[in-house]
Amino acid sequence: MKLPIAHHPKFDSLTPRENDLLEQTLTTVSKFVNKSGKISTVKYSTRDAHAKSYSYLKGRFIPSKDENLKEFFPENEYNALVRLSHANLKISKSDRQLPLFGFALKIDDDSSTIANYPLVNFPLFMTKSVSVFLKVFMAINRFFAGSIVTKPFQAFKILISGVPMAFETMNWSFVSAIRNWIKSFKYFILARSYYSVGAYRLGNKIIKIKAIPLQFDPEFSTGISVLEDVKSYISKNDLKYKILYQIAYEEKYQPISNLTKDWRKTDFLDFGIIECKEVLEETNLELEQLSFNPFDSKKELQPVGKIQQIRKKVYERSIETCNHSNEKI
Structure with a gap:
């Protein structure tokens, strides 16, 4: 019987170059958030991703009786809050955006x-490279937070920085995910499945989760709005x-760091x-x-x-930047 892959700090460790790029990126995050109230159609500062909230849903979570969950969810039910959002950094009044x-x-x-x-309603990420992602994300932040004069240059940087992603996504997992996304293009927001994309701890185990609507x-x-x-x-x-x-058992089939590929040869279990x-x-x-x-979340999750x-x-x-900026309102 295969043993689950055990959590280890090595999965989280960034190189000096990646840490340097991250620090540069965080500076652009602050600049974007401070300017977001002017960029968007709201009067307050917003998040630097999934800025547009459609609604908040209040409910409850009923954990399964799975032995792996009992340590972390021993009660019969818990409070649950769901935030429905759009991935765009910029908030607009129109709901006519890519799903x-x-x-x-x-x-x-x-x-x-x-x-x-x-x-999110797409199960994979567009790159496994930290450096590629940070360069693209920096360029996007600078595009939105910069002046009109700098926008053409930043748009070009987004395009150039994103070229490696085109090659990384040329695999069957990603192509299949795109096809499924297109099939559900016009679906109602609550008629979609949602995915964790990245991995999470479940104690010492490593997992991915997804949410599927039951009806x-x-x-x-x-015909009015989302x-x-x-x-x-x-x-x-x-x-x-x-x-x-x-649950991840073998990195060949359940890659923890390569988010451009889905997990295979591991069953879906009831959460x-x-x-x-x-x-x-x-x-x-x-x-x-x-x-x-x-x-x-709790450290083990x-x-x-x-x-x-x-x-x-x-x-x-x-x-941090968002809350500090909004204190002035």
């Missing part, structure tokens, strides 16, 4: 956060998502159920300041991998 959605899940008891899982209408729409679609749907239906997880019956008041500053940072470590620093700098 790149976020489903950030917060699981807590009455005293503290147990786990945050930011999920849904792909064509559900009010928010109104969500409110209308939940007023008439109980929203339930089944959470599944995979639990998310039930949501309430849409919270329309997006306000208090809700926007909530953290869905997965590194706020936190993310694993180099790209995840970058996300940690970006999350922290983004929220």
